[in-house]
Amino acid sequence: MPPATTTVLDAKAMERTLRRMADEILELASGSDNLVIVGIQRRGVQLADRLVALIKSRDGLEIPRGALDITLYRDDLQTVGPRPVVGKTDLPFDLEGKLIVIVDDVLYTGRTVRAALDELADFGRPARIALAVLVDRGGRELPIHADIIGKKVDIAASDRVDVHVSELDQKDAVTIVRRDAA
Amino acid sequence: MSAPLGKDLVGLEGLSREQLQLVLDAAEGFKEVSERAIKKVPTLRGQTIVNLFFEASTRTRVSFEFAEKRLSADTVNVASSGSSVSKGETLVDTARNLEAMRIDMVVIRHPSSGAARFLAERIKSNVINAGDGTHEHPTQGLLDMLTLRDKFGKLDGLKVCLCGDVLHSRVARSNIFGLRTMGAEVAICGPRSLLPGDVGQLGVTVFDRIEAAIEWADALNVLRLQLERMSAGYIPSLREYNRVFGVTRERLDRAPRDLLILHPGPMNRGVEIDSNVADGPHSVILDQVTNGVAVRMAVLYLLAGARAEPSRGGDAR
Amino acid sequence: MSTQPVLLKGGRLVDPSQNLDAVGDLLVQDGKVVKAGGKIAGPDGAIVIDAKGKVVSPGFIDVHCHLREPGREDVETIQSGAESAVAGGFTAVCAMPNTNPVTDNQAAVGFIIRQAQRANAARVYPIGAISVGQLGQAMAEMGEMVGAGAVAVSDDGKPVVSAQLMRTTLEYARSFGIPVADHCEEPTLAHGGAMNEGVVSARLGLKGIPDEAEEIMVIRDILLARRTGGHVHLCHMSTKGSVELIRWGKDRGINVTAEVCPHHLHLTEDAVEGYNTHAKMNPPLRTWADVEALRAAVKDGTIDCVATDHAPHHYDEKEREFSDAPNGIVGLETALAVVHTALVSSGVIGLPDLVNRMSVMPAKVFHLPGGTLRAGSVADVTVFDPAETWTVDATRFRTKGRNSPWTGRQLTGRVHATLVGGRVAWQLGG
Numbered sequence: 001m002p003p004a005t006t007t008v009l010d011a012k013a014m015e016r017t018l019r020r021m022a023d024e025i026l027e028l029a030s031g032s033d034n035l036v037i038v039g040i041q042r043r044g045v046q047l048a049d050r051l052v053a054l055i056k057s058r059d060g061l062e063i064p065r066g067a068l069d070i071t072l073y074r075d076d077l078q079t080v081g082p083r084p085v086v087g088k089t090d091l092p093f094d095l096e097g098k099l100i101v102i103v104d105d106v107l108y109t110g111r112t113v114r115a116a117l118d119e120l121a122d123f124g125r126p127a128r129i130a131l132a133v134l135v136d137r138g139g140r141e142l143p144i145h146a147d148i149i150g151k152k153v154d155i156a157a158s159d160r161v162d163v164h165v166s167e168l169d170q171k172d173a174v175t176i177v178r179r180d181a182a
Numbered sequence: 183m184s185a186p187l188g189k190d191l192v193g194l195e196g197l198s199r200e201q202l203q204l205v206l207d208a209a210e211g212f213k214e215v216s217e218r219a220i221k222k223v224p225t226l227r228g229q230t231i232v233n234l235f236f237e238a239s240t241r242t243r244v245s246f247e248f249a250e251k252r253l254s255a256d257t258v259n260v261a262s263s264g265s266s267v268s269k270g271e272t273l274v275d276t277a278r279n280l281e282a283m284r285i286d287m288v289v290i291r292h293p294s295s296g297a298a299r300f301l302a303e304r305i306k307s308n309v310i311n312a313g314d315g316t317h318e319h320p321t322q323g324l325l326d327m328l329t330l331r332d333k334f335g336k337l338d339g340l341k342v343c344l345c346g347d348v349l350h351s352r353v354a355r356s357n358i359f360g361l362r363t364m365g366a367e368v369a370i371c372g373p374r375s376l377l378p379g380d381v382g383q384l385g386v387t388v389f390d391r392i393e394a395a396i397e398w399a400d401a402l403n404v405l406r407l408q409l410e411r412m413s414a415g416y417i418p419s420l421r422e423y424n425r426v427f428g429v430t431r432e433r434l435d436r437a438p439r440d441l442l443i444l445h446p447g448p449m450n451r452g453v454e455i456d457s458n459v460a461d462g463p464h465s466v467i468l469d470q471v472t473n474g475v476a477v478r479m480a481v482l483y484l485l486a487g488a489r490a491e492p493s494r495g496g497d498a499r
Numbered sequence: 500m501s502t503q504p505v506l507l508k509g510g511r512l513v514d515p516s517q518n519l520d521a522v523g524d525l526l527v528q529d530g531k532v533v534k535a536g537g538k539i540a541g542p543d544g545a546i547v548i549d550a551k552g553k554v555v556s557p558g559f560i561d562v563h564c565h566l567r568e569p570g571r572e573d574v575e576t577i578q579s580g581a582e583s584a585v586a587g588g589f590t591a592v593c594a595m596p597n598t599n600p601v602t603d604n605q606a607a608v609g610f611i612i613r614q615a616q617r618a619n620a621a622r623v624y625p626i627g628a629i630s631v632g633q634l635g636q637a638m639a640e641m642g643e644m645v646g647a648g649a650v651a652v653s654d655d656g657k658p659v660v661s662a663q664l665m666r667t668t669l670e671y672a673r674s675f676g677i678p679v680a681d682h683c684e685e686p687t688l689a690h691g692g693a694m695n696e697g698v699v700s701a702r703l704g705l706k707g708i709p710d711e712a713e714e715i716m717v718i719r720d721i722l723l724a725r726r727t728g729g730h731v732h733l734c735h736m737s738t739k740g741s742v743e744l745i746r747w748g749k750d751r752g753i754n755v756t757a758e759v760c761p762h763h764l765h766l767t768e769d770a771v772e773g774y775n776t777h778a779k780m781n782p783p784l785r786t787w788a789d790v791e792a793l794r795a796a797v798k799d800g801t802i803d804c805v806a807t808d809h810a811p812h813h814y815d816e817k818e819r820e821f822s823d824a825p826n827g828i829v830g831l832e833t834a835l836a837v838v839h840t841a842l843v844s845s846g847v848i849g850l851p852d853l854v855n856r857m858s859v860m861p862a863k864v865f866h867l868p869g870g871t872l873r874a875g876s877v878a879d880v881t882v883f884d885p886a887e888t889w890t891v892d893a894t895r896f897r898t899k900g901r902n903s904p905w906t907g908r909q910l911t912g913r914v915h916a917t918l919v920g921g922r923v924a925w926q927l928g929g
Contacts, residue, residue: 072215072223072253072483081185082487085204086211122220195702274818294820295704296774315822317704355704378701379709 009151009174011166014134017150018047021132022054024148025101026061028130034098038066040116041087044104046165047134051103066091068102073115095124101148105163107133110144135174137161187484190302190309193318194360202364206328208480209473215252216475226255226486229286234276235312236262236292241447242312242322245471246289249478255287273297274304281305287485290314308485316350322446323356325477327364329470330401333442338365343395344386345429346405346454347376347416353446354405358384371395372405372427375416392427396434401442404429407454420453430456440464447471502921504528506541507882510550514557515855516871525555527878530921535872546923550882553915556854557872558590558879560861563655563680563734563758563806564831566592566623568614569607570599575811575899577614577623580831583809583898584621585925587831588914590879591622591869592809596633597656603628603639608647620924621917622879624650624867626680629668635660638668645675650865653680655734658716660686665720669729678732678756678865683716683741684708684782693822695768695783703771705821708783710738717741721748721755732864733757735808737782739792746801756864758806759793761830761837762904766790770904776817776824777904780808794847797856804860807834811900829900833891835883837905839912843885850885878921887913 009017029035039048045067052065069087102116113131120129132148137155153161153176160177164170186204187197194202215223231250235243243259250257273292280288287308290298295315302309313319331337342361348354348370361368362385370377371389381388389395395402407423417423424430434441443455443465451457460467507525512535514520524539525532541547566580575583577594584592594611596602602611608625615623627644631637633654641652652672659665659681672679689712694700696707717733721744724731736742736757748755762780767787770778778784796802810827817824830837838857842848848856858881862870869879891905917925 069211071211072225074225077225077483077487080487082208082484085207086483088211089214118224122222123218272815272819274815292820294822296821299774300820315704316706352704355702379696379707380698380701383698384701 004178005175006178007173007175008153011172014172014174017134018050019054021134021148021150022051022058025051025132026055026059028101028147029099032099034127035101036064036066036093036098037101037103038068038091038120040102040104040112041067041069041071043163043165043168044102046167047105048103051132064093066093068116068119070112070115070119073119075111075115089119091123095120095126098126100126100129102129102131103133104131105134106161107131107136107146107149108139110140110142113144114142134163135161185487187481189485190298191320191481191485192299192302192309192311194320194323194356194363195318197360197363199363199365202324202327202360205324205477205480205484206331208484209324209328209476212476212479212483213473215479216472221252222254223252224254225483226250226253229255229486230284231255231257231287231289231482232280232285233257233259234280234288234290235260236290236297237313239291239313241471242291245474246312246478248475249482252475253479253482255482273300277301277305281307287482310481310485313352315352316355317352318356318359319352320356320360321474321478321481322353323360324481325470325474326353326357326403326444326446327360328473328477329444329466330442332469332473333466334400337361340366341369341398341400342366342403343369343371343389343399343401344403344405345370345392345395346372346427347407347411348372348381348405349376349378350408350411351405353403357403358386362386369395369398373417373423376411392429393433393436396437396441399441400439401444402429403444403446404455406446406448407450409450420450424453428454428456429459431458431462434459434464442466444470502529504533504542504545505918505921505923506539506545506547507550507555507880508547510553510555510882512536512555512872513850513854514872515851516557516859517873519872520851525872525880527880527918527921530878532872532874532876532878534874548882548916548923552886553882553884554850554854556881556883557858557870558881558917558919559588559835559857560865560867560869561589561592561807561809561831561834562651562732562804562861562865564592564594564809565597565811565827566594567811568598569610573899574813577611578618578620579897579899580809581615581618581620581623582925583829583831583896585917585919586897586914587833588835588881588883588917589621589831590881590917590919590924591624591867592831593624593626593650593865595653595655596626596628601628601633602626603631603633605640605643605647608644608649612648621919624648624865626651626653626655628652629654629659629679630664633657635664638664638671641671641675645677649677650867651678651680651732653682653734655680655682658682658684658686662719662723666723666727669723669727669731672729673727676866678730680732680734681716681720682734683713683720685712685715688712688715692783693779694771695785697768697786699768699771703774705771708781710740710785713738713782714740714744717744721745721753724748724755725751725753728754730754730756735760735763735782735806736793736796736802737763737785737789739789742792742796742801745796749801756803757801758804759797759802760808761805761834761841762828764790764793764797764805765837765841766904774821775904776819776821777828777902777906779821779824779826780810780828781826794842797842798848798852803856803864805834805838805856806861807831809898811898812902814901817902828902828904829893829896829898831898832896833903833905833910835914836889836891836910836912839885840910844911878918880918881914882916883912883914885912887911889913
């Protein structure tokens with residue numbers, strides 16, 4: 001059977017979901033002025049930018065935004081080979097005592113988040129690190145969970161979740177590609 | 183894309199524009215690591231790298247060692263003096279012994295042209311050429327290219343002149359091969375006794391006078407003049423070399439544009455380059471050194487991944 | 500000494516010494532050629548070899564090889580070298596004196612002759628050193644060495660640097676009528692060189708040896724031959740310029756002869772790519788223009804003969820950095836195939852020319868027996884198949900050397916049998 005693609009979030013639904021996530025982030029921070037948001041390269045950075053903009057437009061708060069490229073902290077160099085181009089890691093603030101919300105597009109095995117935690121630890125000692133993801137697809141290989149989840153989906157290991165953001169992909173959408181539907 | 187450079191980096195000759203571009207782009211990402219408070223990432227944790235130096239070198243060896251350590255690799259330095267190498271062991275035996283100790287990578291500096299390739303063909307570990315005789319010094323070529331790209335924004339159409347002892351320079355060869363592939367125009371300038379005779383066939387322009395080279399070029403890469411070239415009779419004296427071929431402030435002041443000045447080091451101040459040029463506003467000699475670490479990290483990273491088993495492909499999403 | 504008669508049936512007899520090129524039989528007996536041509540009925544008890552489709556020619560003679568004994572018996576002995584020779588169709592070889600100790604005296608010459616007799620394969624003719632110890636200083640006892648069996652003198656492996664020594668050697672050699680063979684290399688120009696100087700050496704970062712390193716010595720030797728009337732033989736010519744200088748000398752009636760190696764007729768400096776030490780030799784492999792000039796010189800006779808410069812080395816001596824690896828390759832067992840592939844298959848020369856350059860002329864230039872199938876001459880004969888294409892496998896060589904650039908390559912022309920003094924010294928598959 002050819003792969004079948006279904007849309008689980010269209011542009012409108014994605015916008016609504018991000019708005020809810022922004023609210024939950026503020027709730028989690030409960031008025032702390034130590035909140036910073038750190039997106040994981042690549043699409044986590046765009047999502048982090050959206051969340052920062054939403055918080056600013058609705059609550060008037062300027063939340064600092066950082067970017068993290070976890071390529072050099074991956075544990076699979078020997079199995080999948082190098083990602084040829086390493087993205088930018090940019091944390092323009094001191095991590096000491098901060099409440100960091102890591103933002104990523106999809107939470108799956110948990111290995112990316114593990115790498116992000118390792119990398120953040122090399123930059124400083126935050127007060128707390130929380131995780132916000134647009135999609136949680138299950139299938140964890142490490143004891144890691146998200147504090148804030150946009151959408152939960154339950155799919156087979158052979159399926160793939162694609163997050164599209166208009167900055168990079170000309171549209172906003174979350175789709176699932178089912179490969180072995182039989 | 184699991185082996186973008188293949189197993190080894192023996193030279194820049196034969197690498198495609200895409201491959202060179204890839205190393206330079208990857209190096210860009212590694213620059214930032216050296217700016218962190220903790221200058222270390224776990225990328226090559228558990229990997230063993232031997233720095234096998236059959237020739238004295240401080241700069242290149244230290245640069246490689248920093249690159250390796252900042253990627254968390256375990257490194258061992260073997261220098262020719264005091265090693266089994268100086269006891270007459272052949273290179274092939276040295277290679278087999280290293281292999282038997284299950285190392286992952288070898289960085290080799292050797293006085294014979296072709297030695298890095300010789301080693302690469304005989305061991306399974308990745309081999310990186312850190313300078314082989316008068317053949318190539320690919321990571322130096324790459325860091326020169328990265329430095330030029332940083333300053334000019336591109337290499338395509340850039341006019342770069344290599345000045346001095348091209349005949350005996352591995353740096354010159356790597357620059358010629360790499361820059362030409364990237365679309366730069368390359369010239370060489372120096373006394374004809376220190377230029378290869380058939381060099382025109384390598385696709386470079388030859389200038390007999392340094393004044394003409396300065397008039398033409400956007401950047402000068404001033405090569406180190408090995409002092410023993412004088413005793414070997416290639417030039418009459420260092421004094422005369424400086425007077426006729428030296429890159430001096432006075433000569434640069436007459437140029438139609440500001441020239442970027444590169445030098446692979448170590449410099450002979452007052453011979454091939456004057457101090458006020460080396461320390462002047464257009465010198466990027468220290469940027470080269472900084473970029474050297476990033477380029478070497480990129481090369482180590484790209485080659486280490488080349489040993490990946492292609493069992494699981496792609497990102498888990 | 501009486502040996503069993505041998506009858507070679509139905510081969511193409513190619514013998515330029517008597518302008519013979521016809522299908523026919525050849526009978527040899529008691530070490531001599533009895534009859535060449537026509538249909539011959541074999542005497543009782545004769546060994547009959549079917550030579551149909553093959554060429555039967557006077558035995559090849561190599562005027563330049565290195566048999567390494569005494570001194571490096573681990574890489575070659577006179578025994579293994581002489582067996583390698585017959586496997587390559589050579590019925591006689593001339594052994595260069597750069598052994599250890601150097602073949603620079605009567606006793607050393609006698610030793611080689613005795614070892615060759617024991618080997619009982621190809622004939623081995625010693626070449627004596629020009630200078631004592633090949634040091635380029637005092638002339639060695641040429642007369643004594645010739646008396647013991649030396650057929651020429653040479654300091655090969657090294658050039659005769661002193662023009663004065665070369666002059667006196669050419670003069671002195673006139674008394675004995677032997678050629679003085681010179682390895683033409685101007686040492687200060689060639690110093691430290693590992694390959695041809697040109698675009699490939701510039702790219703690979705290897706020090707080059709310019710053509711002029713050879714040509715300067717070529718013209719010096721020709722001029723000294725003109726001055727002295729001595730016979731100078733120029734070893735392993737490699738450049739177009741050398742060919743032009745030799746032609747200049749021969750046009751003026753100067754007593755100069757020259758040889759070329761199979762590899763210089765077939766390979767160029769490109770073979771060095773990848774730092775292939777089996778393409779490292781001295782003189783180095785040159786350019787295609789040189790190869791073409793050398794081929795033309797073989798055709799027109801400017802170059803008199805093909806010689807192998809067979810130079811066995813221990814395998815691990817070649818298994819090292821290019822600049823540290825020794826010069827030279829083995830050549831006895833591939834010479835015919837390489838020359839045939841390079842010159843005959845490509846249409847530059849015909850088979851009679853090949854036999855002329857590998858047998859007739861070497862005998863003439865070095866004044867050796869053989870080089871002809873005339874009745875009554877020594878029964879040194881080579882039988883080869885000019886059409887057979889085979890893949891070179893150095894592990895099957897009779898020589899101890901495995902250093903061949905042709906390993907794995909396909910060549911056309913294969914030796915099937917070699918008769919030395921009327922005895923079947925070697926047969927393919929035999």
